[in-house]
Amino acid sequence: MAMAKVLLRFPENLVGKPITAQIILEHKVPINIITANITSKGGEFLAEIPDAALETVIKAFRKKGLIVTLPKLIEIDKEECFSCGACITICPVEALTFDNDFSLVFTKEKCLGSTCSACIDACPAKAINSNG
Ligand code: SF4
Numbered sequence: 001m002a003m004a005k006v007l008l009r010f011p012e013n014l015v016g017k018p019i020t021a022q023i024i025l026e027h028k029v030p031i032n033i034i035t036a037n038i039t040s041k042g043g044e045f046l047a048e049i050p051d052a053a054l055e056t057v058i059k060a061f062r063k064k065g066l067i068v069t070l071p072k073l074i075e076i077d078k079e080e081c082f083s084c085g086a087c088i089t090i091c092p093v094e095a096l097t098f099d100n101d102f103s104l105v106f107t108k109e110k111c112l113g114s115t116c117s118a119c120i121d122a123c124p125a126k127a128i129n130s131n132g
């Protein structure tokens with residue numbers, strides 16, 4: 001099943017409300033929560049939603065007061081990269097790998113985007129930037 005990643009932000013008054021569970025039940029759709037950063041003041045979480053239900057689910061979250069965006073991914077400046085491997089080591093989802101000639105390969109479908117950004121800080125050459 002093809003899944004799309006979306007970033008969901010919610011304000012203080014929605015903390016603790018079972019909104020995701022309600023949407024899963026109402027629309028009979030599996031929603032996979034990948035990362036979450038929630039405090040008593042509000043929060044955000046990154047979720048995977050099946051492509052086929054994406055539009056319906058985004059509308060349902062927005063109707064309940066959440067802000068829904070697509071996560072910003074990263075961009076690699078291949079001219080600056082000197083193949084040190086620091087970003088590969090730190091990436092939690094193996095979105096960065098080397099190919100046979102030690103050229104960096106980015107698999108955007110795996111990337112957690114702006115909810116992670118670990119590789120941006122790890123790169124000594126400042127070769128990785130947030131895209132957008
Ligand atoms: S932003 Fe995070 S998940 Fe994406 S490539 Fe960098 S370290 Fe990996």
Ligand code: SF4
Nearest residue numbers: 081082084085087123
């Ligand atoms: S950390 Fe920077 S220099 Fe090292 S492999 Fe990754 S992009 Fe290239």
